[in-house]
Amino acid sequence: MQAVQQLAQELGIELRFNSPVAGIEVEAGRVSAVRTEAGERIACSRVVCNADPSAVYTRLIEPRARHKHSDRAVAKRKQSMSLFVVYFATKKRFDALAHHSIILGPRYRELLKDIFQRRVLAEDFSLYLHAPLRTDRSLAPDHTDLFYALSPVPNQLSGLDWEGLAPDYQARILAFLDREHLPGLKENLLTAFSVDPRYFENALRSCQGAGFGLEPRLLQSAYFRYHNRSEDVEGLFFVGAGVHPGAGLPGVLSSAKVLEKLIDKPERPLSLPEAKKTLNNRLNNNARSREAGL
Numbered sequence: 001m002q003a004v005q006q007l008a009q010e011l012g013i014e015l016r017f018n019s020p021v022a023g024i025e026v027e028a029g030r031v032s033a034v035r036t037e038a039g040e041r042i043a044c045s046r047v048v049c050n051a052d053p054s055a056v057y058t059r060l061i062e063p064r065a066r067h068k069h070s071d072r073a074v075a076k077r078k079q080s081m082s083l084f085v086v087y088f089a090t091k092k093r094f095d096a097l098a099h100h101s102i103i104l105g106p107r108y109r110e111l112l113k114d115i116f117q118r119r120v121l122a123e124d125f126s127l128y129l130h131a132p133l134r135t136d137r138s139l140a141p142d143h144t145d146l147f148y149a150l151s152p153v154p155n156q157l158s159g160l161d162w163e164g165l166a167p168d169y170q171a172r173i174l175a176f177l178d179r180e181h182l183p184g185l186k187e188n189l190l191t192a193f194s195v196d197p198r199y200f201e202n203a204l205r206s207c208q209g210a211g212f213g214l215e216p217r218l219l220q221s222a223y224f225r226y227h228n229r230s231e232d233v234e235g236l237f238f239v240g241a242g243v244h245p246g247a248g249l250p251g252v253l254s255s256a257k258v259l260e261k262l263i264d265k266p267e268r269p270l271s272l273p274e275a276k277k278t279l280n281n282r283l284n285n286n287a288r289s290r291e292a293g294l
């Protein structure tokens with residue numbers, strides 16, 4: 001992040017921190033200004049936005065300026081799951097562990113149903129355990145170790161009371177790791193804290209506290225994902241996990257590269273054959289990745 005910040009500053013970009021945007025003003029179908037929560041109005045003819053498009057359309061742009069992305073249309077979209085992430089440090093090293101561990105719980109299909117359909121917090125969990133010191137020892141003092149464990153959980157449509165649930169859920173994850181994967185964790189724990197769907201909803205301001213924008217199902221992928229150029233508001237562009245091509249750092253950075261090519265092009269929607277070609281390319285790439293076992 002520091003490198004990105006430095007590059008931006010070298011390019012003459014002014015960065016403003018802790019200035020949430022409260023609204024994007026639209027005049028005659030075109031972006032005219034950005035308003036901050038502090039009450040500042042910044043006049044502009046273009047906005048490049050990397051916040052979650054579902055939230056931007058429904059919370060920052062007046063309904064009368066939106067035809068395609070009405071509140072109703074956005075509500076019909078399926079948002080991805082949310083995450084519970086425990087970050088913790090220990091006073092001893094667990095060198096046997098790899099940088100990335102995927103720990104599959106006892107159930108697969110039923111756990112997915114709990115997360116996406118029943119929207120309940122399951123008793124069991126599947127975890128991604130991240131041990132970055134295996135790759136970069138400079139991240140923590142000698143003889144200590146640090147980790148995060150990520151558990152996919154239902155997004156905020158569930159109505160789960162995380163205020164009440166979070167402490168116990170964190171304790172259950174740490175106890176499970178102590179028992180099954182990191183023996184001695186309990187006695188060697190230096191510190192631990194966690195983030196839950198409230199963080200994604202309130203700090204990152206994602207719709208329904210989703211961890212990865214829209215669910216990457218077929219009809220929400222490629223051409224069907226939010227476009228990098230807004231169809232509703234001229235001069236409004238998007239990058240980031242919520243738009244084409246999708247979540248994850250490679251996807252997010254690629255969205256910026258897409259935008260670089262797009263931003264100065266005259267506005268024109270893709271024709272149907274072009275859209276089909278884009279979709280076919282995506283499907284072929286997926287098939288090739290599957291064949292290569294990726």
Ligand SMILES: Cc1cc2nc3c(=O)[nH]c(=O)nc-3n(C[C@H](O)[C@H](O)[C@H](O)COP(=O)(O)OP(=O)(O)OC[C@H]3O[C@@H](n4cnc5c(N)ncnc54)[C@H](O)[C@@H]3O)c2cc1C
Pocket residue numbers: 019020021022050051052083085150203204205211212239240241242247248249250252
């Ligand atoms: C625990 C975890 C592990 C992950 N691991 C990996 C991994 O190993 N590899 C990988 O590729 N990806 C990983 N990802 C996914 C990756 O981190 C995300 O896809 C990526 O960070 C999304 O970037 P973004 O810029 O689109 O969104 P964000 O990083 O969410 O940035 C959006 C920013 O916009 C701000 N914002 C929103 N609304 C407003 C507003 N109104 N005004 C001002 N600011 C606003 C938010 O506060 C936020 O800072 C992981 C995600 C998590 C949570």
